[in-house]
Amino acid sequence: MCVAVLAGVGGDIPAGTVTNDDLAARFDTSDAWITGRTGIRTRHVIGLGESTSDLAVRAGAAALASAGMSTVGAVIVATTTPDRPCPATAPVIAARLGLGPVPAFDLGAVCSGFVYGLAAAQGLIASGLTDSVLLIGADTFSTILDPDDRSTRAVFGDGAGAVVLRAGSRAEAGALLAFDLGSDGTQEDLITVRAGGSRAPHAASGPPGPDRWFSMRGQVVYRHAVQKMAASARAVLADVGWSTDAVDLFIAHQANERILTAVGDELGIPSRNIFVHLTEVGNTAAASIPLALSAAWAAGRLRPHDRILLTAFGGGTTWGSVALVWPEIMP
Numbered sequence: 050m051c052v053a054v055l056a057g058v059g060g061d062i063p064a065g066t067v068t069n070d071d072l073a074a075r076f077d078t079s080d081a082w083i084t085g086r087t088g089i090r091t092r093h094v095i096g097l098g099e100s101t102s103d104l105a106v107r108a109g110a111a112a113l114a115s116a117g118m119s120t121v122g123a124v125i126v127a128t129t130t131p132d133r134p135c136p137a138t139a140p141v142i143a144a145r146l147g148l149g150p151v152p153a154f155d156l157g158a159v160c161s162g163f164v165y166g167l168a169a170a171q172g173l174i175a176s177g178l179t180d181s182v183l184l185i186g187a188d189t190f191s192t193i194l195d196p197d198d199r200s201t202r203a204v205f206g207d208g209a210g211a212v213v214l215r216a217g218s219r220a221e222a223g224a225l226l227a228f229d230l231g232s233d234g235t236q237e238d239l240i241t242v243r244a245g246g247s248r249a250p251h252a253a254s255g256p257p258g259p260d261r262w263f264s265m266r267g268q269v270v271y272r273h274a275v276q277k278m279a280a281s282a283r284a285v286l287a288d289v290g291w292s293t294d295a296v297d298l299f300i301a302h303q304a305n306e307r308i309l310t311a312v313g314d315e316l317g318i319p320s321r322n323i324f325v326h327l328t329e330v331g332n333t334a335a336a337s338i339p340l341a342l343s344a345a346w347a348a349g350r351l352r353p354h355d356r357i358l359l360t361a362f363g364g365g366t367t368w369g370s371v372a373l374v375w376p377e378i379m380p
Contacts, residue, residue: 053171053182053225054217057118057378059111060210060343061104062093062330069203076199083203088306092206092331094191100132104209105187106145108339112183112211113146115379121213122179124153125169127162127186127335129364130193131155134245142185152179159240160302160363161230162186162335163210167359167371168228170214185211186335193242195262204305205263206331210339222354223376227288229281230369236273240265240364274308274362279315281370282360289372293317295356298345298375302361303327303337312360324350334363346378353377 068091069080084090095104105126113119124146126139139153158165163186170182187209194201217224244260245251251261278301286293299318301309303326313323326341333340338359345351353375360370 051174051177051216052219053167053174053214054221055212055223055225055373055376055378056215057112057114057116057213058211058339058343058346059108059115060208060340061107061111062208062340063095063099063104065094065096067092067094072199072203078199078203086305086307087204088325089204089327089331091329093208095189095207101128101130101187101189101209102132102138102141102145104189104207105138105142105185105211108187108209108211109142109146109183109185112213116213116215117379118181118213120148121151121181121183123151123173123182124148125156125166125182125184126153127156127158127166127184128188129157129159129162129334130189148183158363158367159365160304160332160334160337161361161365161367161369162363163338164359164361164369164371165230165367167225168230168369171225171228174214174216180216182214183211184214185209186337186339188334188336190263190334193263195259198262200267201263201265204332206333208330208333208336208340210336210343212339212342221376222374225371225373227285227372228369229284229288231277231281232365232367234365236366238266239270239273239366271308273366274304275311275315277366277368278302278312278360278362278370281368282312282316282358285358285370285372291356291372296322296358297355298322298324298351299358300324300338300341300345301359302363303341304332304362351375
């Protein structure tokens with residue numbers, strides 16, 4: 050049976066930056082306070098006239114170039130911040146990349162979206178529906194954050210990361226070897242934007258209320274994120290038959306550095322094998338894992354045949370993990 054094999058990787062972050070000092074000039078906070086609690090020093094934000102699809106197109110083009118491919122059979126975009134509520138953003142991205150009338154759709158699993166997207170790509174390829182997929186995780190959370198909320202403004206940044214997956218065999222480096230996915234809809238209010246959907250449409254008149262903005266119950270999310278990511282990662286390790294000592298690089302959703310450390314401690318993975326990318330980009334939601342993969346590859350932290358463990362936790366709540374062996378691809 051064919052499986053999905055990673056063949057290329059790319060990423061894009063916007064030029065605009067918001068440093069901790071910038072936030073300290075507006076809020077009752079400091080660089081030391083933010084860094085000590087999140088590990089984040091800088092986050093990037095889109096400018097006037099930019100959108101999620103702009104970042105996604107650039108990341109997708111980079112991934113295609115990395116794979117040495119000019120076309121694919123399908124496009125999946127994991128995002129919580131599409132260009133519009135309707136239509137989906139993926140067909141727009143496919144058209145802008147010149148990929149023709151390929152199937153293209155958005156996937157919503159918030160910060161777990163990229164991991165869910167890997168599973169969806171695996172299904173498309175294993176079923177024989179297509180022989181290749183461009184998977185993009187892209188989010189511009191700056192567009193849904195309350196401008197007056199210090200806690201969320203300090204954490205989130207904008208960005209896009211992408212991978213190209215092709216049909217191949219399980220024996221190849223780059224093959225997606227094992228998955229674990231889960232959700233708990235009873236926790237839907239932990240991470241949410243309450244208004245804007247069919248349950249709570251935006252008011253027809255008057256100024257927008259606070260429910261239009263993203264909100265998160267930070268302390269509760271921390272506990273659930275650590276528990277679910279650790280358990281999910283263990284399930285994947287058991288499935289693929291790896292010990293934690295066998296993991297060459299652990300890339301978790303880049304929520305904050307405390308969560309990364311806590312999950313690593315739960316799994317017994319030493320800090321030297323945990324990749325931290327959020328320092329300069331913040332929490333980029335669905336983009337965080339593919340951006341981290343791209344950055345780790347560019348920095349020489351990923352070598353061909355390294356054993357890689359990915360895990361994520363996001364709104365819904367959702368979570369998931371993937372194991373793969375890193376292939377030899379172009380930077």
